[in-house]
Amino acid sequence: MGIYPEPLVELVDQFSKLPGIGQKSATRMALFVLRSNRGLAEGLARSLIEVKEKIRFCSVCFNLTDKDPCAICRDDQRADGTLCVVETPGDQMALEESGVYRGRYHVLHGVLSPLDGIGPEDLKIDRLLGRLEREKIKEVILATNPTTGGETTASFIAGLLSEKNPGVKISRIALGVPMGGDLKFMDTMTLQHALKSRVQIPQ
Amino acid sequence: MGIYPEPLVELVDQFSKLPGIGQKSATRMALFVLRSNRGLAEGLARSLIEVKEKIRFCSVCFNLTDKDPCAICRDDQRADGTLCVVETPGDQMALEESGVYRGRYHVLHGVLSPLDGIGPEDLKIDRLLGRLEREKIKEVILATNPTTGGETTASFIAGLLSEKNPGVKISRIALGVPMGGDLKFMDTMTLQHALKSRVQIPQ
Numbered sequence: 001m002g003i004y005p006e007p008l009v010e011l012v013d014q015f016s017k018l019p020g021i022g023q024k025s026a027t028r029m030a031l032f033v034l035r036s037n038r039g040l041a042e043g044l045a046r047s048l049i050e051v052k053e054k055i056r057f058c059s060v061c062f063n064l065t066d067k068d069p070c071a072i073c074r075d076d077q078r079a080d081g082t083l084c085v086v087e088t089p090g091d092q093m094a095l096e097e098s099g100v101y102r103g104r105y106h107v108l109h110g111v112l113s114p115l116d117g118i119g120p121e122d123l124k125i126d127r128l129l130g131r132l133e134r135e136k137i138k139e140v141i142l143a144t145n146p147t148t149g150g151e152t153t154a155s156f157i158a159g160l161l162s163e164k165n166p167g168v169k170i171s172r173i174a175l176g177v178p179m180g181g182d183l184k185f186m187d188t189m190t191l192q193h194a195l196k197s198r199v200q201i202p203q
Numbered sequence: 204m205g206i207y208p209e210p211l212v213e214l215v216d217q218f219s220k221l222p223g224i225g226q227k228s229a230t231r232m233a234l235f236v237l238r239s240n241r242g243l244a245e246g247l248a249r250s251l252i253e254v255k256e257k258i259r260f261c262s263v264c265f266n267l268t269d270k271d272p273c274a275i276c277r278d279d280q281r282a283d284g285t286l287c288v289v290e291t292p293g294d295q296m297a298l299e300e301s302g303v304y305r306g307r308y309h310v311l312h313g314v315l316s317p318l319d320g321i322g323p324e325d326l327k328i329d330r331l332l333g334r335l336e337r338e339k340i341k342e343v344i345l346a347t348n349p350t351t352g353g354e355t356t357a358s359f360i361a362g363l364l365s366e367k368n369p370g371v372k373i374s375r376i377a378l379g380v381p382m383g384g385d386l387k388f389m390d391t392m393t394l395q396h397a398l399k400s401r402v403q404i405p406q
Contacts, residue, residue, distance in 0.1 A: 004296065004299075005257070005258050005268050005269040005270075005273075005274075006269060007250065007253040007254045007257045007258055008258060010250045010253065010254075011247075011250040011251065011253075011254045013250075014246050014247040015247070017247075018232045018236075019231055019235045020228060020231065021232075024388065027293070027387075028222055028223065028293075029222060029223075030254065031291075031293045031387075033251060033254060033255070034254060034255075034267060038255050040220060041251040041254065041255045042251070042252065043217050044214075044218070044220075044248075045247075045248035045251040045252050046248075047213045047214040047216075047217045048214065048244040048245070048248040048251075049248050050210040050213065050214075051210045051213075051214045051236060051237060051244065052236070052237075052241050054208070054209075054210045055208050055210055055211060064208055064211060064237060066208040066209055066210055067208075070208075071207075071208075088234075089234065090234045093207065093230070096207075184231070185227065
């Protein structure tokens with residue numbers, strides 16, 4: 001190196017930090033930015049700053065939002081009484097894009113993982129129990145990913161809820177989603193199927 | 204849409220403008236930015252602005268640089284007398300990374316393309332002829348891409364040079380680079396081979 005202009009090397013480095021972007025893709029992207037008009041670079045730069053400045057967690061469902069509570073929690077067109085519990089904001093977005101669900105959400109921000117020291121107190125599980133006390137919830141749909149961590153977390157929450165809120169129906173999205181997969185990268189059809197054929201957990 | 208926070212939608216849109224980045228990759232990158240600390244977003248934003256502010260073309264070889272003339276044109280360790288002619292700054296970078304070439308460069312900024320209305324006057328061909336008059340050039344290596352446009356441009360320049368500068372050796376990089384390929388995305392071994400087995404164009 002040293003032969004390349006420092007700002008270009010720096011931009012390639014910065015792009016390489018993004019997920020799925022290697023040295024070659026980063027170089028291609030940096031050269032594209034150089035070739036394009038100034039507006040492209042400025043637009044992306046502005047977006048990056050705005051996203052960090054304006055987006056925070058919804059105080060009700062812990063989804064990402066620029067207004068608190070978030071658009072879904074504020075929307076009175078949506079059905080109260082049903083909570084869809086997901087791992088991350090990305091999972092919530094993927095489900096929302098499938099268009100089949102019209103209830104409310106709750107984002108856990110992770111899964112139980114004893115080996116990594118992540119216990120129930122590190123997730124938004126207390127807040128979920130709090131919502132069940134305050135809101136008139138009839139059903140909780142457990143839509144964690146079908147991975148070891150996601151399944152463990154779903155079982156844990158199912159156990160907790162059937163003990164503390166025996167009147168509430170608990171369901172799990174159907175295993176139309178392939179095992180080991182990730183909701184964020186699934187196609188809409190699979191997600192629709194998974195939501196529609198959800199099965200009640202025996203209590 | 205509408206359900207997602209506006210700044211997030213905006214960032215996904217901006218990422219989607221980059222080459223090779225579709226909706227899913229852009230979403231993955233935007234969510235990663237949201238999850239990461241503020242420094243990552245700010246660092247990338249700063250780099251984007253700096254690259255557009257600081258990088259311009261070298262007035263000698265038309266490579267990208269933050270100081271004029273560029274590091275390669277200023278470097279007195281490099282061999283004078285040989286010019287390697289490439290289409291774009293990306294191609295120049297790829298060749299430079301192969302490490303086999305220690306002479307000077309000349310960037311054309313495109314190829315001849317009569318259908319798109321791109322003629323010799325739109326490329327840095329006049330400036331190449333100017334350098335041959337001023338600098339003591341013994342060899343011109345034509346390293347345009349082995350595509351229709353690149354081959355046409357190489358032939359055109361070869362004809363022009365053998366007419367105006369009959370004493371100068373003209374060579375073309377070996378066709379170790381596969382036809383239809385692009386120098387920017389080639390591996391170092393292929394590029395080294397292509398440079399080493401370059402063949403003189405009969406004059």
